[in-house]
Amino acid sequence: MKAVHFGAGNIGRGFIGKVLADAQVNVTFADVNEPLIDQLSHAQSYTVKVVGNDCHLDTVSHITAVNAAGPDVIDQIVQTDLITTAVGPAVLDKIARTIAEGLTKRFASGNQQPLNIIACENMVRGTTHLKAEVYKHLSPADQALADDYVGFVDSAVDRIVPPADAANDDPLEVTVESFSEWIVDQQQFKGDIPAIAGMETTNDLMAFVERKLFTLNTGHIMTAYLGALRGYETIRDAIEDNDIRAQVRNAMRESGEVLIRRYGFDRDQHNAYIEKILTRFANPFLRDEIDRVGRQPIRKLGSNDRLIKPLLGTIEYGTPNQTLITGIAAALKYVNPSDPQAIELQNTLREKGVCQTLAQYTGLDAGSDAARRIEQCYQALS
Incomplete structure (x- = not known):
């Protein structure tokens, strides 16, 4: 399974990106921070310090990265199975055009496999908001295709990921608490709901x-x-x-x-x-x-x-x-x-x-x- 995740910051790497990669999903991070993208592309892994009653280090692999402002992310959307975000509510509107361009090219290529999009943001019904913004950049024909083949899945997310200075001069290391909760609206998926450990489904989001x-x-x-x-x-x-x-x-x-x-x-x-x-x-x-x-x-x-x-x-x-x-x-x-x-x-x-x-x-x-x-x-x- 492939996923494109917008936002390679601490929350993106420490929470949703980690959950996906731990579930053996191949994750492509999309971000506009060029040095960060270069480092992730080169290392194809990073370390997460998980702290609760104790402290331990996890290595996250199955990852790569592309620039969210370049053509590579469009090509990734054409072939991906899942899109997630951790960019902050204010940035959702900015990435909507990019997602729309990817969907347009995906449909033009004949790919009608189900695709689900989940905005993992600190906002109520963030994915529903993102859907409205994406549709502003789609033609009526592509809107109809999106209605049939793209699930816009709302979610609730909970994990404390504060900024932290990287240990051992590792710019990719991120610290997170051991507690995490990612709950998604099971009624909004297209196709089969992916079985991802750490992602819970509900019909009362x-x-x-x-x-x-x-x-x-x-x-x-x-x-x-x-x-x-x-x-x-x-x-x-x-x-x-x-x-x-x-x-x-x-x-x-x-x-x-x-x-x-x-x-x-x-x-x-x-x-x-x-x-x-x-x-x-x-x-x-x-x-x-x-x-x-x-x-x-x-x-x-x-x-x-x-x-x-x-x-x-x-x-x-x-x-x-x-x-x-x-x-x-x-x-x-x-x-x-x-x-x-x-x-x-x-x-x-x-x-x-x-x-x-x-x-x-x-x-x-x-x-x-x-x-x-x-x-x-x-x-x-x-």
């Missing part, structure tokens, strides 16, 4: 998308913004502060109540999932910097993202949300002079105040009870 968003992502960002207020540099430093840990746990339980009511998750099992996540944040082998997790606060304050969406759920079900309110207020306090979104957010706060800023970026009504409570909390935070 949104339950797992929101479980991850409302738990891992909510807890991670709460830890970052509360930790930033206290001057911590890493997620581990912050979560080892007992007060922050208690607040993060409470926030995940507030968002978890929404999940329990909406999807019927077992309460005890979900609370155990929360405790597992807290343990992951405290992983002593990972240096996950607060400014990596906290960057782009405007995006993370979006109405469908990790703070506002669970808050809206608590309002819908009439359940407690004070800790989530605190986390949103802490997000408004986030200062990072190297992050354009953080700079913009602080400028908007100075110009418009808290409630109007919330209305602009979160969709909350400036006169709502939630906005007023966030403002009160913002004023009280130091």
Whole structure:
């Protein structure tokens, strides 16, 4: 089996690329980082440091690499069985044209074997979004062929892969936590669903998308913004502060109540999932910097993202949300002079105040009870 994976960065190599290669899939990485592509093409393998209760090194093979901006990636798409991505939500639109060009050439060559595309991004229904962008660059005839032969499969992904300095001067080595979760919508595949160890199928993807968003992502960002207020540099430093840990746990339980009511998750099992996540944040082998997790606060304050969406759920079900309110207020306090979104957010706060800023970026009504409570909390935070 062959796969083209867009994104050869730490997440691409450490998570999806590794899962595929470990399953004996022949992986071709596509990226625009020429030195990285040259190194992968030459070595055709790389090392992954997997850290959990212990630390061990895995070697990933069955890989090569091509430039995502060149003709070789188009030729790879013509013959591949699977396309995956780990490029970040903002880059999906940029690679859509390349994928469309590959599909056009694939159909012109007469290849009508099933092809499945899975965007493995931190966004809800990322592959559905990618499909819409790809179709903008396809002719009506090729759109019809894609409807018949190309599966656009949504997924939920979960693995912490922080930036890390390569050990032993190895630029390809990447560090990842031992925990990983890759869940795909089994209803969206074309042809047989590939048997890939580490890829789980479900017919209720949104339950797992929101479980991850409302738990891992909510807890991670709460830890970052509360930790930033206290001057911590890493997620581990912050979560080892007992007060922050208690607040993060409470926030995940507030968002978890929404999940329990909406999807019927077992309460005890979900609370155990929360405790597992807290343990992951405290992983002593990972240096996950607060400014990596906290960057782009405007995006993370979006109405469908990790703070506002669970808050809206608590309002819908009439359940407690004070800790989530605190986390949103802490997000408004986030200062990072190297992050354009953080700079913009602080400028908007100075110009418009808290409630109007919330209305602009979160969709909350400036006169709502939630906005007023966030403002009160913002004023009280130091």
